[in-house]
Amino acid sequence: MANLDLGQNLSEKEEIKTKKKNKKRDRDEAKKLKQLAMEEEVNDEEPKKKKKKKDAKEKLEEQDNGEEEEEVEEATGNGIMTNETFESLGLSENTFKSIKEMGFSRLTQIQAKAIPPLMMGKDVLGAARTGSGKTLAFLIPAVELLFHVRFTPRNGTGVIVICPTRELAIQSYGVAKELLRYHSQTVGKVIGGENRKKEAEILVKGVNLLVATPGRLLDHLENTNGFVYKNLKFLVMDEADRILEQNFEEDMKKIIKLLPKTRQTSLFSATQTAKVEDLARVSLALPVYIDVDEGRKAVTNEGLEQGYCVVPSAKRLIFLITFLKRFHAKQKIMVFFSTCKSTKFHAELLRYIKIDCLEIRRGIDQSKRTSTFFQFIKAETGILLCTNVAARGLDIPHVDWIVQYDPPDDPTEYIHRVGRTARGEGAKGKALLVLTPDELQFIQYLKAAKIPVQLHEFEEGKLLNVQAFLEKMISENYALNQSAKEAYKTYISGYDSHSMKEVFNVHRLDLKEIAASFGFTSPPKVALKIDQRGEGGYRSKREPVNKYNRARGGRAGSKSKFERF
Numbered sequence: 211m212a213n214l215d216l217g218q219n220l221s222e223k224e225e226i227k228t229k230k231k232n233k234k235r236d237r238d239e240a241k242k243l244k245q246l247a248m249e250e251e252v253n254d255e256e257p258k259k260k261k262k263k264k265d266a267k268e269k270l271e272e273q274d275n276g277e278e279e280e281e282v283e284e285a286t287g288n289g290i291m292t293n294e295t296f297e298s299l300g301l302s303e304n305t306f307k308s309i310k311e312m313g314f315s316r317l318t319q320i321q322a323k324a325i326p327p328l329m330m331g332k333d334v335l336g337a338a339r340t341g342s343g344k345t346l347a348f349l350i351p352a353v354e355l356l357f358h359v360r361f362t363p364r365n366g367t368g369v370i371v372i373c374p375t376r377e378l379a380i381q382s383y384g385v386a387k388e389l390l391r392y393h394s395q396t397v398g399k400v401i402g403g404e405n406r407k408k409e410a411e412i413l414v415k416g417v418n419l420l421v422a423t424p425g426r427l428l429d430h431l432e433n434t435n436g437f438v439y440k441n442l443k444f445l446v447m448d449e450a451d452r453i454l455e456q457n458f459e460e461d462m463k464k465i466i467k468l469l470p471k472t473r474q475t476s477l478f479s480a481t482q483t484a485k486v487e488d489l490a491r492v493s494l495a496l497p498v499y500i501d502v503d504e505g506r507k508a509v510t511n512e513g514l515e516q517g518y519c520v521v522p523s524a525k526r527l528i529f530l531i532t533f534l535k536r537f538h539a540k541q542k543i544m545v546f547f548s549t550c551k552s553t554k555f556h557a558e559l560l561r562y563i564k565i566d567c568l569e570i571r572r573g574i575d576q577s578k579r580t581s582t583f584f585q586f587i588k589a590e591t592g593i594l595l596c597t598n599v600a601a602r603g604l605d606i607p608h609v610d611w612i613v614q615y616d617p618p619d620d621p622t623e624y625i626h627r628v629g630r631t632a633r634g635e636g637a638k639g640k641a642l643l644v645l646t647p648d649e650l651q652f653i654q655y656l657k658a659a660k661i662p663v664q665l666h667e668f669e670e671g672k673l674l675n676v677q678a679f680l681e682k683m684i685s686e687n688y689a690l691n692q693s694a695k696e697a698y699k700t701y702i703s704g705y706d707s708h709s710m711k712e713v714f715n716v717h718r719l720d721l722k723e724i725a726a727s728f729g730f731t732s733p734p735k736v737a738l739k740i741d742q743r744g745e746g747g748y749r750s751k752r753e754p755v756n757k758y759n760r761a762r763g764g765r766a767g768s769k770s771k772f773e774r775f
C-alpha cells in the first residue's frame with residue numbers, strides 16, 4: 211500500500227533534477243580523483259600524499275564499480291532495446307541517414323524481430339508493449355519497399371497505414387515524413403475532419419505512402435477519381451485490435467474488399483486480442499507471429515508506477531480538483547474521462563476556477579484538436595483532459611501522470627491509456643486509477659491481466675473543502691450548469707454501455723452521489739436512457755468480458771467474417 215500525498219509541495223521533476231545533479235557531481239569527483247591518482251603515479255610521493263593517493267584510488271574503484279553497475283543497468287533497462295544496430299539491417303543509405311538524424315542507433319526488440327521478415331515481404335502480426343518502437347518497425351520496411359520498387363507519384367499508393375485516431379495518424383505521418391526525407395517517394399495523410407477536397411487533390415497527384423483513418427480512407431477509395439491504389443503493395447493496421455473492433459468493422463470490411471488482394475499485410479498492437487490473431491490466421495499469408503513480451507510477469511512497463519484510489523462518488527470532483535491543484539504547476543498530466551461531454555464540462559469548470567487545461571475529444575474541430583495535441587507535446591507541465599481518442603499510440607514526451615478519473619472499459623483500454631507515459635527505454639511515469647468502492651472488483655481483472663497495481667491511500671482531510679462552493683457556482687452559472695447536466699447524463703449512459711456489467715453496473719449507481727460529482731446538490735432533471743434489463747443480464751455491443759484472458763497469445767480457432775486481407 212502506498213500513500214498518495216495530496217498535501218505537500220513535492221515535485222518529482224525537482225527530485226529527478228537533484229538526482230541528475232548528484233550523479234554529475236559524483237562523476238566530476240571521480241574524474242578529479244582519477245586525475246589525482248594518475249598524477250600521483252608519475253610523481254615521487256611523500257607519505258601523506260601516498261595516503262591520499264591510496265584513498266583516491268580506493269574511492270575511484272568504488273566509483274568505477276558503481277558506474278559499471280549503473281551502465282549495465284542502463285544497457286539492460288526495462289528490456290526494450292537490443293544490441294543490434296540499424297547498420298546491420300542493410301538499409302538504403304537515405305533511410306539510414308534519416309534514422310541516424312532521429313538519433314537512433316540500436317534497434318528495439320520489436321524492430322529487431324519484425325523488420326527482417328517484413329523486408330523479406332512476409333506478413334507479420336506484431337505485439338509489443340506500449341512505447342517500444344512499433345511505428346518504426348513497420349515504417350522502415352514500408353519506406354524500403356517503396357524505394358526498392360522505385361515508386362514514383364505516377365504509380366499512386368504503394369503503402370497504406372491505417373490508424374484508429376486522427377492524432378495517431380498525424381503522428382505516424384510525421385514519422386513517415388522524417389524517414390522519407392532523403393527519398394523521392396511521396397507521403398500523405400487522409401483523416402476525418404480535414405479538408406476532403408484538398409486531400410483528394412493530393413491523392414490524385416500521387417501519394418506513395420498514405421497514412422489514414424478508416425472512415426476517410428473508405429470515402430476516398432469509393433469517391434476520389436484518380437486515386438490510384440491498384441498498385442498497393444503493403445497494408446499496415448496500427449492498433450489492429452482497435453481497428454477491428456465493432457465501430458470500425460463495417461468500414462474495414464469495405465476497405466479490404468476494395469484493396470488489391472495480392473499484397474503484404476501487417477497488424478501491430480500492444481494488445482493483440484484473440485480476435486486479431488484468429489483473423490490473422492485465416493486472412494494473412496503464412497504470417498510471422500511476433501510477441502516480444504511473451505512470458506513477462508507484467509504487461510505494462512517497468513518504469514510505470516501504478517496505483518488506484520478508492521473515492522466515494524460524492525467526493526470524486528473534489529478529489530480531482532485537489533489532485534490537479536497539487537500537481538499541475540510542476541507536472542505533465544493526462545486525465546481520462548468516459549465521455550466527450552464530461553471532458554468538456556470538467557475543462558470548463560477547471561478553467562473557471564483558474565486551473566488551466568487543454569482538452570482533446572470528439573466535437574472539437576480538427577485544427578483545434580491538432581494544435582492542442584502539438585501544444586501538449588511541447589509543454590513541460592500542464593493538464594490534458596481527454597477521452598479515449600488519446601488512449602492509443604500517442605507519443606507525448608515526458609508525461610508524468612496518467613489519471614483515469616473515469617475507469618476504462620476493460621484491462622486492454624487500461625494498458626493503452628497508461629502507455630502514454632513511461633515510454634521507451636528506462637522511462638518512468640505514474641498512473642492513477644480512480645475507483646468508487648462499488649468498482650473495486652475491477653482490480654481483480656487488472657491483476658488477472660498481469661497489471662501490477664497498488665492501492666494508494668489518501669487522507670480525506672486533505673481534500674479541498676470546496677464542494678459547497680462548486681455547487682453554488684454551478685447553480686448560478688447557466689452555461690456551466692447546462693454543461694454539467696449534459697456531462698451527468700452522458701456519464702450515466704456511458705456507464706450503462708460498459709461491457710463489464712458485473713463491475714460497472716449502472717443499476718448500482720447512487721444518483722445523488724453521482725450528481726454531487728458534477729456539482730449538483732441533488733440529481734438534475736434529465737432524461738436518462740438506461741437499459742432496464744437489470745443486474746448483469748445485459749451485455750453491450752462490445753466484446754464479452756473474458757476477452758482479456760486471451761489478450762495475449764490465445765490462438766484458439768474461430769471463423770472470421772473478414773475475407774482475405
Ligand SMILES: Nc1ncnc2c1ncn2[C@@H]1O[C@H](COP(=O)(O)OP(=O)(O)OP(=O)(O)O)[C@@H](O)[C@H]1O
Pocket residue numbers: 314315316317318321338339340341342343344345346479480602603604605629630633634
Ligand atoms: N530504436 C530506437 N531507439 C530509441 N528510441 C526509439 C527507437 N525506436 C523508436 N524510438 C522512440 O520510442 C518512442 C516510442 O515509439 P512508438 O511511438 O513507435 O511506440 P509504440 O510501440 O508504437 O507505442 P504504442 O503501443 O503506445 O503505440 C518514440 O518516441 C520513438 O521515437
